[in-house]
Amino acid sequence: MSLDERDYMRRRPPHFGEWLKGWTAFHVIFAVNVAVFFLQWGLHEAWVRDVLTGELIRPWGGISVEALTLGRFWTPLTFMFVHDGWWSFLGTMLLFWTAGRRVQVLFGSRSLVIIYLLAGVVGAAVQMAIFAYLLKSTSVILMGATASSLGVLLAYAVAMPEEEVPVFSVSLWTFLRFVLGGYALVGGLSLFGVLPSWVPRGAGDCFAHLGGGLAGWYFARSLGYGGVPAHLLHSSGSSLRRQPQMVSARRPRLPVVDVDLEAVRKENPRNDPLLNLMKDEIDPILDKINDHGMGSLTNDERRTLERASRRFVK
Numbered sequence: 001m002s003l004d005e006r007d008y009m010r011r012r013p014p015h016f017g018e019w020l021k022g023w024t025a026f027h028v029i030f031a032v033n034v035a036v037f038f039l040q041w042g043l044h045e046a047w048v049r050d051v052l053t054g055e056l057i058r059p060w061g062g063i064s065v066e067a068l069t070l071g072r073f074w075t076p077l078t079f080m081f082v083h084d085g086w087w088s089f090l091g092t093m094l095l096f097w098t099a100g101r102r103v104q105v106l107f108g109s110r111s112l113v114i115i116y117l118l119a120g121v122v123g124a125a126v127q128m129a130i131f132a133y134l135l136k137s138t139s140v141i142l143m144g145a146t147a148s149s150l151g152v153l154l155a156y157a158v159a160m161p162e163e164e165v166p167v168f169s170v171s172l173w174t175f176l177r178f179v180l181g182g183y184a185l186v187g188g189l190s191l192f193g194v195l196p197s198w199v200p201r202g203a204g205d206c207f208a209h210l211g212g213g214l215a216g217w218y219f220a221r222s223l224g225y226g227g228v229p230a231h232l233l234h235s236s237g238s239s240l241r242r243q244p245q246m247v248s249a250r251r252p253r254l255p256v257v258d259v260d261l262e263a264v265r266k267e268n269p270r271n272d273p274l275l276n277l278m279k280d281e282i283d284p285i286l287d288k289i290n291d292h293g294m295g296s297l298t299n300d301e302r303r304t305l306e307r308a309s310r311r312f313v314k
Contacts, residue, residue: 025109026100029116030093033145036061036081037089058141059084065128065138080120082143095149099156106159107223112152115219119151119212126211134191142205147212150179154213158220162303176213183209226299282308 023031039045046060061078068075083089104112124142131137157163157172165175183206190206220226285301297305 024104025112026104029100029113030096033081033083033089033093033096037083040082041086041089059143062141062143063124063128064141065132067141069138076121076124077117079124079143080116080145080148083145084143088144088146092145092149095153096145099149099153102160103152103156107155107220111219111223115151115155115216116145116148118219119215120145120148122215123147123151123208123210123212127205127208130191130207142208144205146205147208150209150213151216151219154216155220155225158217158226159302160306161226161299180210180213183207224294224296225302 036046040047040059044056048057048060049055050057059082061075061082063072063075063079083092100112100116103115107115124147127142128138128140131140153172154176157176161171161173163172164170165172187206187210281304285297285305288296288301
């Protein structure tokens with residue numbers, strides 16, 4: 001019997017606990033959305049039902065001004081995991097799947113959770129405030145993770161502005177300008193009461209989507225991506241210094257490029273171009289991170305480090 005055929009040498013699938021340890025914040029958020037959607041739309045549980053007929057009215061967990069006045073204080077958290085239909089769920093999860101993994105690599109798990117929750121809460125607050133004060137409506141129920149997902153997507157766009165949208169082959173910022181402009185147009189039409197009847201019901205939540213995207217954009221800017229917001233900096237002569245708020249902010253994470261140059265030289269004595277890249281471009285960036293932190297990098301330096309990390313991972 002060969003060594004590989006022995007029972008103790010055979011590869012087995014990891015235990016559930018080991019598999020679960022590999023989960024990140026991205027996996028948890030995505031799984032919660034899928035689980036809640038399956039519970040409500042697959043098993044028809046957790047729905048608001050008609051008192052007399054028992055018919056299903058809407059999924060449970062949405063937020064509104066009336067819900068908050070009735071003491072449903074949990075709805076600011078639950079609404080961003082509840083969806084009002086298949087198309088809303090699929091579109092939102094596609095956005096989160098596209099940007100969530102990248103934001104986690106760049107910012108870290110903690111920042112991903114903060115962006116997701118912050119964008120959802122800010123989006124809901126903007127939506128409810130506009131409807132309550134301008135349209136005098138407090139019963140409109142908001143549900144869905146679109147505001148949160150757009151916040152994550154805007155944060156990623158700030159960090160990596162030159163990325164392209166795979167399907168449309170356009171820059172991410174061009175795509176976002178089109179999407180946000182569409183939301184602004186629909187929002188204006190809804191305020192004046194001229195929104196066409198063929199527009200989907202969820203389009204009325206456009207102010208929440210805009211507010212969530214703005215929250216994600218601002219969070220990424222507060223970490224130093226895309227240029228530090230002016231109110232977090234003060235000028236002293238010709239130099240700019242960080243305020244204490246920036247010092248306490250969590251440093252964004254980028255893929256670590258850890259290469260043993262001596263070992264590579266021994267294996268590649270013919271002046272490998274990757275070594276030149278490390279010495280000429282990457283080493284000074286890594287030294288700058290060690291001396292001044294990730295927030296001190298320019299946009300060009302961030303892109304250089306990202307491109308180098310992809311080359312070494314291949």
